[in-house]
Amino acid sequence: MKKPLIVQKFGGTSVGSIERIHQVAQHIIQAKNSGNQVVVVVSAMSGETNRLLDLAKQVDSVPDARELDVLLAAGEQVSMALLAMTLNKMGYKSRSLTGAQANIVTDNQHNDATIKHIDISPITELLEQDQIVIVAGFQGITERGDITTLGRGGSDTSAVTLAGALCADECQIFTDVDGIYTCDPRVVQDAQKLDIIDFPSMEAMAKNGAKVLHLPSVQYAWKNRVPLRVLSTFDVNQGSLVKGDECVYPVSGLAIQRDMYLIKVAKSSLELIEKQCRLIGIAIWDVIEHPDWLAIVVKQDAYSKLELVLQGKVADHHSISLLTAVGANTYELLHSSSQLLASNEIVTIHQKVDEWSLTIALLPESVDYAANLLHQAYIKPSKALVCLQKHAFLN
Numbered sequence: 001m002k003k004p005l006i007v008q009k010f011g012g013t014s015v016g017s018i019e020r021i022h023q024v025a026q027h028i029i030q031a032k033n034s035g036n037q038v039v040v041v042v043s044a045m046s047g048e049t050n051r052l053l054d055l056a057k058q059v060d061s062v063p064d065a066r067e068l069d070v071l072l073a074a075g076e077q078v079s080m081a082l083l084a085m086t087l088n089k090m091g092y093k094s095r096s097l098t099g100a101q102a103n104i105v106t107d108n109q110h111n112d113a114t115i116k117h118i119d120i121s122p123i124t125e126l127l128e129q130d131q132i133v134i135v136a137g138f139q140g141i142t143e144r145g146d147i148t149t150l151g152r153g154g155s156d157t158s159a160v161t162l163a164g165a166l167c168a169d170e171c172q173i174f175t176d177v178d179g180i181y182t183c184d185p186r187v188v189q190d191a192q193k194l195d196i197i198d199f200p201s202m203e204a205m206a207k208n209g210a211k212v213l214h215l216p217s218v219q220y221a222w223k224n225r226v227p228l229r230v231l232s233t234f235d236v237n238q239g240s241l242v243k244g245d246e247c248v249y250p251v252s253g254l255a256i257q258r259d260m261y262l263i264k265v266a267k268s269s270l271e272l273i274e275k276q277c278r279l280i281g282i283a284i285w286d287v288i289e290h291p292d293w294l295a296i297v298v299k300q301d302a303y304s305k306l307e308l309v310l311q312g313k314v315a316d317h318h319s320i321s322l323l324t325a326v327g328a329n330t331y332e333l334l335h336s337s338s339q340l341l342a343s344n345e346i347v348t349i350h351q352k353v354d355e356w357s358l359t360i361a362l363l364p365e366s367v368d369y370a371a372n373l374l375h376q377a378y379i380k381p382s383k384a385l386v387c388l389q390k391h392a393f394l395n
């Protein structure tokens with residue numbers, strides 16, 4: 001009989017030291033000894049991708065995109081080899097593969113590539129030899145043979161896409177929290193762990209900065225029905241399952257997106273700026289039309305690139321953060337949330353409503369306090385949340 005197959009992904013903190021790599025190896029061995037075939041995806045050791053990025057920026061504020069991918073992909077290559085060595089030393093046959101060796105083929109969009117297809121034969125061959133296969137996350141290769149990376153946090157997407165291609169029984173994302181919470185538990189201490197979260201809510205959370213899952217990983221899992229679970233490397237519990245096509249909670253959670261820039265622009269240059277952004281692949285989150293000024297909002301890390309292209313057309317810019325409430329009824333919070341924030345002396349710069357979400361632009365220093373206030377007002381008292389969770393779990 002064919003053995004079940006699971007894909008386990010370990011993030012940067014989980015492989016952050018040799019001691020932690022040992023802990024990761026124990027999880028893998030446990031899965032293997034329980035009769036599973038195991039494919040593992042690893043991130044770079046914590047801090048490593050930032051270190052490499054910083055080196056590149058010392059050379060050029062806008063590094064060559066192709067070379068940057070060659071550099072950043074090295075981070076994952078270190079952890080995959082260390083983990084494979086650890087498992088071999090512990091008596092478990094293991095082989096590591098880079099994205100290219102695992103035939104993870106992407107488009108040509110350096111630094112933010114999309115996986116087009118995976119030829120699973122090198123992995124299945126190793127599994128047939130009873131090996132544990134370790135794959136470098138976050139990276140792939142173009143048809144032309146260039147190394148690409150999938151955008152920050154992209155190892156989740158490597159894992160989920162591999163799970164889909166291999167028809168895995170489950171994709172387990174091991175991280176430094178024990179599941180998906182109603183808000184980042186490092187910001188809101190009262191945040192509640194969700195045993196189950198539906199796909200539309202999780203997609204809206206990931207789109208708006210909840211980095212517990214990389215957005216394309218959620219979208220791929222939803223579309224391709226990959227059983228997806230988030231759980232802790234350091235704690236034993238069931239974690240959170242992402243499941244269901246309907247957004248069932250009035251307010252499922254809050255997401256925080258830091259490091260955004262509000263850039264004031266002259267009305268006459270807006271069209272040109274939008275065009276340039278499209279050409280160089282910068283996403284404009286929104287255009288804000290204030291009675292006294294006009295501004296675009298983009299991620300901070302896109303700014304150097306934008307400045308280079310616009311040369312002088314950017315009047316002034318400042319940092320903002322975005323706080324997003326996600327759920328089926330979030331549009332109903334439009335007025336009450338801004339009243340609540342105003343009564344606590346928090347300035348709302350802008351609000352934007354989407355399907356399943358309401359986003360509030362704030363000054364960076366007030367976003368954590370605002371998240372706690374909104375959580376307390378709209379999520380914590382929700383007994384319905386617990387009932388809905390039970391209902392979802394039983395189905």
Ligand code: ADP
Pocket residue numbers: 010011012013014043153174175176177179180181182183184185186205209210211212213253
């Ligand atoms: P990894 O390195 O394992 O990929 P990440 O740092 O990318 O881990 O993602 C895990 C982090 O996501 C947590 O440490 C937590 O601070 C943050 N996070 C943000 N929003 C949430 C949320 N709703 N639930 C759980 N964690 C969240």
Ligand code: ASP
Pocket residue numbers: 011012043044049050075137138151152153154155156
């Ligand atoms: N190492 C990459 C990053 O730091 C990818 C990942 O961790 O998922 O973004």
Ligand code: MG
Pocket residue numbers: 011153156211212213214
């Ligand atoms: Mg991550």
